[in-house]
Amino acid sequence: MTQDLFDPFAPVPETPAKSGNTPEFSVSDLSNALKNTVEDAFSFVRVRGEISGFKRASSGHMYLALKDDKAVLDGVCWRGQAGKLGLVPEDGMEVIVTGRLTTFPGRSKYQIVIETMEVAGEGALLKLLEERKKKLAGEGLFDADRKKPIPFLPDVIGIVTSPTGAVIRDIMHRLRDRFPRRVLLWPVLVQGNGAAEQVAEAVRGFNDLLPYGHIPRPDVLIVARGGGSLEDLWAFNEEVVARAVAESDIPVISAVGHETDTTLIDFVSDLRAPTPTGAAEKAVPVRGDLIGQIEENGLRLSQAVRRLGVEKKTALESLARGLGDPKRMLEERNQMLDNWADRLPRSAVNVVSQARARLNETSARLVSPREQLSEKRGRLENAAVRLDGAMKSALQMQQARLDRASAGLRPSDAKRDVDRAGKQIMDLGARMGAAVKNTLTREAEGLARYDRLLESYSYRNVLKRGFAVVRDGAGNLVEKSADIVTGQGYDLEMGDGVTRVTAGDATTEPASTPTAPTSGGARDGDDMPVDAVASSKPETVSKPKAVKKKDPQPKDDDRQGSLL
Amino acid sequence: MSEATASPAIPEDIAKLSFEEALGQLETLVRQLEQGQVGLDDAIASYERGAALKRHCADKLRTAEERIEKITLNADGRPAATPTEIE
Numbered sequence: 001m002t003q004d005l006f007d008p009f010a011p012v013p014e015t016p017a018k019s020g021n022t023p024e025f026s027v028s029d030l031s032n033a034l035k036n037t038v039e040d041a042f043s044f045v046r047v048r049g050e051i052s053g054f055k056r057a058s059s060g061h062m063y064l065a066l067k068d069d070k071a072v073l074d075g076v077c078w079r080g081q082a083g084k085l086g087l088v089p090e091d092g093m094e095v096i097v098t099g100r101l102t103t104f105p106g107r108s109k110y111q112i113v114i115e116t117m118e119v120a121g122e123g124a125l126l127k128l129l130e131e132r133k134k135k136l137a138g139e140g141l142f143d144a145d146r147k148k149p150i151p152f153l154p155d156v157i158g159i160v161t162s163p164t165g166a167v168i169r170d171i172m173h174r175l176r177d178r179f180p181r182r183v184l185l186w187p188v189l190v191q192g193n194g195a196a197e198q199v200a201e202a203v204r205g206f207n208d209l210l211p212y213g214h215i216p217r218p219d220v221l222i223v224a225r226g227g228g229s230l231e232d233l234w235a236f237n238e239e240v241v242a243r244a245v246a247e248s249d250i251p252v253i254s255a256v257g258h259e260t261d262t263t264l265i266d267f268v269s270d271l272r273a274p275t276p277t278g279a280a281e282k283a284v285p286v287r288g289d290l291i292g293q294i295e296e297n298g299l300r301l302s303q304a305v306r307r308l309g310v311e312k313k314t315a316l317e318s319l320a321r322g323l324g325d326p327k328r329m330l331e332e333r334n335q336m337l338d339n340w341a342d343r344l345p346r347s348a349v350n351v352v353s354q355a356r357a358r359l360n361e362t363s364a365r366l367v368s369p370r371e372q373l374s375e376k377r378g379r380l381e382n383a384a385v386r387l388d389g390a391m392k393s394a395l396q397m398q399q400a401r402l403d404r405a406s407a408g409l410r411p412s413d414a415k416r417d418v419d420r421a422g423k424q425i426m427d428l429g430a431r432m433g434a435a436v437k438n439t440l441t442r443e444a445e446g447l448a449r450y451d452r453l454l455e456s457y458s459y460r461n462v463l464k465r466g467f468a469v470v471r472d473g474a475g476n477l478v479e480k481s482a483d484i485v486t487g488q489g490y491d492l493e494m495g496d497g498v499t500r501v502t503a504g505d506a507t508t509e510p511a512s513t514p515t516a517p518t519s520g521g522a523r524d525g526d527d528m529p530v531d532a533v534a535s536s537k538p539e540t541v542s543k544p545k546a547v548k549k550k551d552p553q554p555k556d557d558d559r560q561g562s563l564l
Numbered sequence: 565m566s567e568a569t570a571s572p573a574i575p576e577d578i579a580k581l582s583f584e585e586a587l588g589q590l591e592t593l594v595r596q597l598e599q600g601q602v603g604l605d606d607a608i609a610s611y612e613r614g615a616a617l618k619r620h621c622a623d624k625l626r627t628a629e630e631r632i633e634k635i636t637l638n639a640d641g642r643p644a645a646t647p648t649e650i651e
Binding site for chain 1: 582583584587590591593594597598600602604607608610611614615618621622624625628629630631632633634635643644645648650
């Protein structure tokens with residue numbers, strides 16, 4: 001460093017040093033001098049260290065630090081390089097990076113600008129692989145139920161591998177041997193920077209094709225690579241490849257390296273083939289075998305149907321034999337008919353002669369009418385005799401029954417019955433009389449009660465209490481005092497009879513006097529019509545009219561009721 | 565295999581079958597016929613179906629052409645296929 005300060009290209013201090021002869025720098029000058037020195041001296045270095053603080057900025061640049069047990073070195077990987085790294089940095093990963101050192105004068109910092117990065121050593125790689133496996137297994141990407149069946153006979157096979165080299169050739173040869181198919185090759189780098197991304201992109205690209213599009217979508221994919229070191233195969237251990245294969249809708253056969261090599265893709269693929277050739281064998285059946293199988297099946301089909309026909313024919317024939325010969329059956333029937341036809345005339349003659357014989361026999365048994373008459377007469381007479389006897393015995397029997405019955409008749413019994421009936425009648429008569437009397441008495445009592453009640457309602461009773469009914473000479477009822485005409489004669493009906501009076505002045509006519517005591521006398525009996533009596537009294541006394549007529553219409557019971 | 569040209573059209577339901585399914589059905593049918601599980605009338609229908617299945621399978625086997633195309637990406641990133649030779 002000291003030496004650099006005396007470098008002829010180094011900036012010369014502008015002002016002489018104040019203290020001693022040490023030249024004086026500005027901070028910028030010094031920082032720039034330092035930057036030049038560092039970048040010149042470390043323009044290409046390889047550094048080994050463990051990644052920590054890894055960060056990918058949205059700009060695409062990657063920032064990280066490399067460290068060992070004593071020191072830390074900041075590092076950056078610009079976006080352009082980051083895409084070509086060939087591995088995805090992770091914290092804790094032991095790596096060897098190449099790049100150049102640079103300083104950052106504004107911050108008094110230095111860092112390494114990374115160009116390439118590789119995993120340091122096989123042990124570290126295997127450890128990394130184990131960790132990835134654990135992680136992906138934890139996500140369920142290796143689960144058996146994720147595995148899709150490989151189609152038996154794919155129409156189109158997609159292959160992801162290098163277009164050059166033995167692998168694609170081996171696959172094509174084996175396919176040709178077994179069953180030539182349409183093959184789509186998606187050429188990729190199979191190792192080195194960007195290989196993993198290309199493989200993942202190819203798998204995704206095949207999935208994006210339409211089933212019957214311009215480029216047909218494959219029915220099965222083969223991702224293949226020949227054998228190599230762990231580092232050579234490393235692209236197939238990258239997570240991006242494993243995820244692309246796991247997400248593929250098209251079944252994937254993986255064939256990476258030799259049989260002993262196991263890479264991450266083998267765990268997520270739907271089928272693992274030990275070699276690329278093996279992948280071709282898993283992808284298609286042997287055409288010749290199938291043709292043979294089909295032919296054999298076709299043959300067996302024909303034979304089975306033919307045999308079935310033969311069997312049925314045999315069965316039919318055997319049944320037909322059981323049916324018998326119709327011609328022969330007809331002949332037999334014919335013969336039988338002849339036989340009967342032959343016998344027919346003879347049997348007709350027979351029938352006639354038999355009938356005649358029966359007629360003769362029957363007519364021999366016919367009896368003459370006379371004989372029949374005499375026989376009937378005899379039976380009639382016989383019946384008459386028997387009728388006579390029967391009549392007599394019937395009469396006798398009835399006579400005997402009459403005798404028996406009359407013997408049983410006794411006058412005393414009849415008399416007893418009559419007496420009993422008579423007594424019953426008398427008894428009933430007496431009970432009826434008493435009942436009628438009772439009823440009459442009850443009715444009479446009721447009537448008397450009503451009579452008394454009626455009587456109590458009668459106006460005559462009122463008259464007894466000192467009231468009088470006034471009638472004019474014509475016998476009409478006088479109801480109002482205003483109707484009384486002085487000097488006119490009136491009939492006054494009182495409790496004990498009718499008096500003829502003449503209307504006049506109260507003071508001059510003493511004729512009213514006899515009425516007053518009558519009224520007064522009747523007063524001790526009155527109890528309820530206090531008002532009526534009270535009002536009638538002063539009238540009788542004070543009014544010039546001597547007579548106070550009280551009850552207007554003695555015949556009207558209703559009015560009297562209301563008056564009371 | 566050449567007799568397929570004169571054969572009637574393959575029924576639609578069979579044409580839809582994959583090779584594997586068609587082969588499986590054909591084998592089942594042959595076995596049933598051989599074991600006499602099918603009546604005579606059905607046997608004829610079965611035979612016709614079996615023949616169609618066989619034809620369908622044979623067709624699938626006949627189209628055994630080898631073709632290899634290489635995928636290349638266009639400028640716009642879309643894949644294109646170009647025939648290529650391997651060897």
